[in-house]
């Protein structure tokens with residue numbers, strides 16, 4: 001059986017909620033906020049989750065992804081305020097795949113995550129953030145039950161790959 005770690009960075013709890021759903025769908029996996037991870041040697045497969053921030057990844061996550069050992073099997077997931085499937089909700093994840101290019105990326109998952117009305121209004125004042133911040137009005141209530149069910153399905157698919165797919 002492969003050893004699986006679910007690790008995440010989360011400022012306001014949305015990514016943590018998704019990480020817990022993923023962890024809950026896996027038999028015998030570990031879950032740790034990524035600041036508590038001391039190396040990945042003991043794990044065959046690692047889920048890494050983060051919120052989209054300023055069209056990108058939080059910097060500590062970027063550093064973490066760059067340091068993943070070559071060949072390590074990894075699944076990435078993110079939460080975002082912008083609409084599901086929109087370019088603005090995918091760009092950070094695509095960048096994450098790029099910078100973790102030394103790892104073997106088995107799959108990705110993303111879903112919406114609410115942000116406080118105060119933060120949303122403040123960020124919407126900047127021209128470079130208005131588009132996603134306007135979309136984020138309808139992220140209220142996310143991640144919801146359907147998001148978490150999809151996250152669990154993603155987790156089980158990745159687990160199958162980890163066990164049988166050569167990852």
Ligand SMILES: Cc1cc2nc3c(=O)[nH]c(=O)nc-3n(C[C@H](O)[C@H](O)[C@H](O)COP(=O)(O)O)c2cc1C
Pocket residue numbers: 009010011012013014015016050051052053054055056079080081082083088089112113114115119123132
């Ligand atoms: C400072 C800040 C910047 C953000 N930038 C973006 C962004 O560029 N695009 C986007 O879709 N969502 C953006 N969001 C929304 C977050 O990605 C979303 O609320 C996420 O679910 C937060 O996850 P967390 O609770 O795990 O921190 C931003 C939120 C904050 C607070």
